[in-house]
Amino acid sequence: MTNDSIPNLTAFDDESLDKAFAELRDQAKAVADAVDSSEALEAFRLSWLGRKQGRLNEVSSRWLKAAPPEAKKALGQRFNEFKQFLLTELLLELDQRSKSADAALKAQALDITLPGTRRLLGAEHPITRTMSEIVSVFAALGYSVGVGPEVETDYYNFESMNFPPGHPARDTQDTLVIASQERKPLRDRLLLRTHTSPVQMRTMELEPPPVRIVIPGKVHRNDAADATHSPIFHQVEGLCVDTHITFSHLKGTLDHAMKALFGSAVKTRFFPSFFPFTEPSADVQISCIFCGGKGCRKCKQSGWIELLGCGMVDPAVFAFAREKQPAYDPKKISGFAFGMGVERIAMMKYGISEIGQFYAGDMRFLSLFV
Amino acid sequence: MKILTKWLRAYLPGLSVSDAQLAEDLTLRGIAVEGICDLGSGNGSIFAMDITTNRVDAMNHYGIAREAAAIYALELPALAFPLPAPRPCSQRPFSVAIEVEDACGRFTARVLRDVAIGESRDWFPGAEVSTYFALLDQKKISNAVDATNFAWLAMGQPTHAFDLDKIEGGIVVRRARKGERLKTLDGVERVLDADDLVVADHAKPLALAGVMGGWDTMITPATKNVLVEAAWFDPMAVRRTARRHGLHTDASHRFERGADFNAAPVASALVSAILLAGGGWIEGWAEGDLVDARVAAIEARTAHRPPIELKLSEVQRILGRTEDAEGITTATVEDVLAALGCKLAPSPAAPPAWSATLPSWRLDLEREIDLIEEIARVYGYNRFANTLPAFGEGVRALPWAEKETAARGTLLACGFHEAIAGTFCSAAEAELTAPQPGQVVALGNPLSEEAGVLRPSLIPGMLAMIAGNLHRDVSDVRLFEMGTVFSGSAANGTVEKVDERPALALGATGLAPEEGPLHAPRAFDFFDLKGAVEQVLARFDMRAVYFDRFPAEAGLTPAWLHPYRAARVAADGLTVGWLGELHPREAAARKFKAPVLVGELYLDRLFKLPLRKPAAREISRFQPVRRDFSLVLDESIAWETIDRAMASLQASPLPELIDWRAREVFRDARLARGEYALLLGATFQALDRTLREEELKEFQSRVEEAVNKAGARLRT
Numbered sequence A: 001m002t003n004d005s006i007p008n009l010t011a012f013d014d015e016s017l018d019k020a021f022a023e024l025r026d027q028a029k030a031v032a033d034a035v036d037s038s039e040a041l042e043a044f045r046l047s048w049l050g051r052k053q054g055r056l057n058e059v060s061s062r063w064l065k066a067a068p069p070e071a072k073k074a075l076g077q078r079f080n081e082f083k084q085f086l087l088t089e090l091l092l093e094l095d096q097r098s099k100s101a102d103a104a105l106k107a108q109a110l111d112i113t114l115p116g117t118r119r120l121l122g123a124e125h126p127i128t129r130t131m132s133e134i135v136s137v138f139a140a141l142g143y144s145v146g147v148g149p150e151v152e153t154d155y156y157n158f159e160s161m162n163f164p165p166g167h168p169a170r171d172t173q174d175t176l177v178i179a180s181q182e183r184k185p186l187r188d189r190l191l192l193r194t195h196t197s198p199v200q201m202r203t204m205e206l207e208p209p210p211v212r213i214v215i216p217g218k219v220h221r222n223d224a225a226d227a228t229h230s231p232i233f234h235q236v237e238g239l240c241v242d243t244h245i246t247f248s249h250l251k252g253t254l255d256h257a258m259k260a261l262f263g264s265a266v267k268t269r270f271f272p273s274f275f276p277f278t279e280p281s282a283d284v285q286i287s288c289i290f291c292g293g294k295g296c297r298k299c300k301q302s303g304w305i306e307l308l309g310c311g312m313v314d315p316a317v318f319a320f321a322r323e324k325q326p327a328y329d330p331k332k333i334s335g336f337a338f339g340m341g342v343e344r345i346a347m348m349k350y351g352i353s354e355i356g357q358f359y360a361g362d363m364r365f366l367s368l369f370v
Numbered sequence B: 001m002k003i004l005t006k007w008l009r010a011y012l013p014g015l016s017v018s019d020a021q022l023a024e025d026l027t028l029r030g031i032a033v034e035g036i037c038d039l040g041s042g043n044g045s046i047f048a049m050d051i052t053t054n055r056v057d058a059m060n061h062y063g064i065a066r067e068a069a070a071i072y073a074l075e076l077p078a079l080a081f082p083l084p085a086p087r088p089c090s091q092r093p094f095s096v097a098i099e100v101e102d103a104c105g106r107f108t109a110r111v112l113r114d115v116a117i118g119e120s121r122d123w124f125p126g127a128e129v130s131t132y133f134a135l136l137d138q139k140k141i142s143n144a145v146d147a148t149n150f151a152w153l154a155m156g157q158p159t160h161a162f163d164l165d166k167i168e169g170g171i172v173v174r175r176a177r178k179g180e181r182l183k184t185l186d187g188v189e190r191v192l193d194a195d196d197l198v199v200a201d202h203a204k205p206l207a208l209a210g211v212m213g214g215w216d217t218m219i220t221p222a223t224k225n226v227l228v229e230a231a232w233f234d235p236m237a238v239r240r241t242a243r244r245h246g247l248h249t250d251a252s253h254r255f256e257r258g259a260d261f262n263a264a265p266v267a268s269a270l271v272s273a274i275l276l277a278g279g280g281w282i283e284g285w286a287e288g289d290l291v292d293a294r295v296a297a298i299e300a301r302t303a304h305r306p307p308i309e310l311k312l313s314e315v316q317r318i319l320g321r322t323e324d325a326e327g328i329t330t331a332t333v334e335d336v337l338a339a340l341g342c343k344l345a346p347s348p349a350a351p352p353a354w355s356a357t358l359p360s361w362r363l364d365l366e367r368e369i370d371l372i373e374e375i376a377r378v379y380g381y382n383r384f385a386n387t388l389p390a391f392g393e394g395v396r397a398l399p400w401a402e403k404e405t406a407a408r409g410t411l412l413a414c415g416f417h418e419a420i421a422g423t424f425c426s427a428a429e430a431e432l433t434a435p436q437p438g439q440v441v442a443l444g445n446p447l448s449e450e451a452g453v454l455r456p457s458l459i460p461g462m463l464a465m466i467a468g469n470l471h472r473d474v475s476d477v478r479l480f481e482m483g484t485v486f487s488g489s490a491a492n493g494t495v496e497k498v499d500e501r502p503a504l505a506l507g508a509t510g511l512a513p514e515e516g517p518l519h520a521p522r523a524f525d526f527f528d529l530k531g532a533v534e535q536v537l538a539r540f541d542m543r544a545v546y547f548d549r550f551p552a553e554a555g556l557t558p559a560w561l562h563p564y565r566a567a568r569v570a571a572d573g574l575t576v577g578w579l580g581e582l583h584p585r586e587a588a589a590r591k592f593k594a595p596v597l598v599g600e601l602y603l604d605r606l607f608k609l610p611l612r613k614p615a616a617r618e619i620s621r622f623q624p625v626r627r628d629f630s631l632v633l634d635e636s637i638a639w640e641t642i643d644r645a646m647a648s649l650q651a652s653p654l655p656e657l658i659d660w661r662a663r664e665v666f667r668d669a670r671l672a673r674g675e676y677a678l679l680l681g682a683t684f685q686a687l688d689r690t691l692r693e694e695e696l697k698e699f700q701s702r703v704e705e706a707v708n709k710a711g712a713r714l715r716t
């Protein structure tokens, strides 16, 4: 507002002074018209009457300097008058005006402590969320994504995964079967897949090695529901087949994946285990994410939590794959496979105690994951 | 299974580590100790074991002692139980015949006479029946029964003691005759099948072979003479018999997983030694005391399997790098396998290589890879290095992953929570919701009748979840599920094929998803659901979406929907789903009080369409002008009619008509019966100029003309 140029004063007769001061007055009034709040008023006051950079000081020093000595007295008089005008008429009026403007704004005050209006968002299911986290960890390691049917044949679910007909290992997977299958040969009978492993075979039948694939999916068992069992659950299966794939690669891959999922401080530990479709087979434990390995209730004081099963692909499985893809020659290639329960991982990550909560559609539970 | 460390240490006097250390070392080698219970006062501990099904050989004390010996490089003495000399009192041995050479590989029998049936005690070193049973909390029954149990716990070989005087003639191992009867030790009278394997005498079946003994020949306090059986039965034969009779016994568990062909005589000696320790004598004949009937073919494929070839290079190819620079060496291979009972001979083929003879108790070992696993296991899995394989080829995502993510993201933004419901429903629910009748797939062994079939639709699960929420007093529900639905095709009563299709269900009741103190809450209604579906569809690239309704009498609307508050959703002419208010009949049956909105989209169809790719277009710099038209319409004229009229006006062409919408629909007292009022908003804008007043007047009258033609009159 002080950018207006200072009017030039060349003559110091009464008429010239009248004109010059009228111009100053107009400038001040024009600026004052825009004042609409107490802050603006203060800014106006400083800009005209401020001791250091006030416009009044500036103008008076410039004009007084230029004035011949005989004109200085009259000029000084004029400045006093102008100052009075600013102080009394203009500022008083402005003061009134800004006060009423403030009052009008005040009347519009909101209770900003009231909660905001929220358009409620939906939450991704914790299982979907966990599953995609796992998949992206492996995608970063070069794994593609595959899926397979939930209703499988006995061949893909069991036989080709090296569970021969009548093998006791079949007993450990309480299988839900489709009705009216008795007339079919055993290998063609339909059932609800008990694990995502059959997709290993389906993948190998479709493409020759090298294969790096993760398979997220839903599986079913004939299990009565309790805190940790459910007839439905989800797995993420993985398969890596190539030349020169070793047990040490399996260990390194899963160690990396567990660190990516649970934090870099997590340690892994491998135990011999048994799965018909892998050999050597292993169970993997991670250091307890709750106590850091010191021992707590969650890890039954052991410091370790069992999380997944894995192993080197059994040559018998490659033999089944070879029926359609001769390149799966167990003398030339090798591979590893792993499978993890998504519910178990989600329960650990989010502190969920009942597996049934995943399938109840309870709004209160699901809202926690927004 | 429970293991006494006191018993283990009796087999391995050189074992010096603590029980805790032993448990950890066993566990890390796959012989998992799940729990340790300290028995105090020099009695060691009880280990609760969890042993994988392939390792039946380790489900007993001697088997675990063998593992410990391998871990700590200790010498494990072979089991041997000396017996008193027999009294040869017959010309010929007791008669044992194996009729089923495919199902019984070995049957040993020993006749003990004048035994005294009584209480067990610690009989001799290696037969501390009383002490061990007390520590294991195993009930003592009689010295005969306890002896067979002791042999089972010691070495995992099932044995059986018969009351000899109830046996007529000799033993025949045979298939049962259909309809034969046998009362087993559990007191159940069983009718046998021709496929059942039995131990019989010359007149009748005595026992279900490898599964359970018979009632009539069991040992009683009155028993004087005993026949001790220790045999080897075929896994499949035992499994079939046990299955058919719904039995799972210690004996069947072992035989089904493969017993040790060579264990029978040792176990027989142990049982006999214990029984004779209380009195009595062995009946022998000229050549011996143990009748040992064997089937050569089975012996050849169990106890005398051909050796297998093992190459160090193959061990290294499969196992890879170890943390220890030396890695798996010749010495590692030889030490580990010898300790486990393999006999290694150097093989001429590409050394270092071996020809390995396999122990009779490890039928799970049959291939080179099995030996490689044993080496890795005993060497210690955690001593292998963590390395990463080379990167493979490019990463492929699922073709529909992006579409699924788009649909999910849209519904989350619309305030729906993602849910996962059960896969099964009742036959009645399936009938109500199946898109096509008569193709429901039933389960052969359902968990319950309510979960008897594979869901043909996601609607039953959605309704169950809504009901669950209302039951928990959660009245505002907005859920969606993306999942698989199933339909079958059957021929001659056999389900030939099951089709799986992805579907999306939406369900809502209660309030719309907006929360705040200053705006009145409102109920979630049909148009909220329709809006959510429209927004999902808008993510896909299609020429036309429309929602229509069939006359109620046509019977084309799904039975779960209110016939006058339902819409079919069509994309490019293809039905992609249905939505609307739940049929009041279904709502009442579920005790729903507030209206419930539900819908289902057929994602297999929707996902055939590409996702819409965003593309920029020119945005006019000139001011848009909005004009509102207050229309009065007959109830029979739907918005769609006006909408179409406006669309054809735009195409007529009137490109300046850039937008039109129903701004308000209402009814008031000034309208005639059967009429409603519609406030139609139209926006005009040109890309190249500011619209002049005359132009706007003309556009306005064209709109009026078009809606008039569609049956609307302007309200004055």
Ligand SMILES: [Zn+2]
Residues within 6 Å of the ligand: A288, A289, A290, A291, A292, A293, A294, A295, A296, A297, A298, A299, A300, A301, A303, A304
């Ligand atoms: Zn812990």
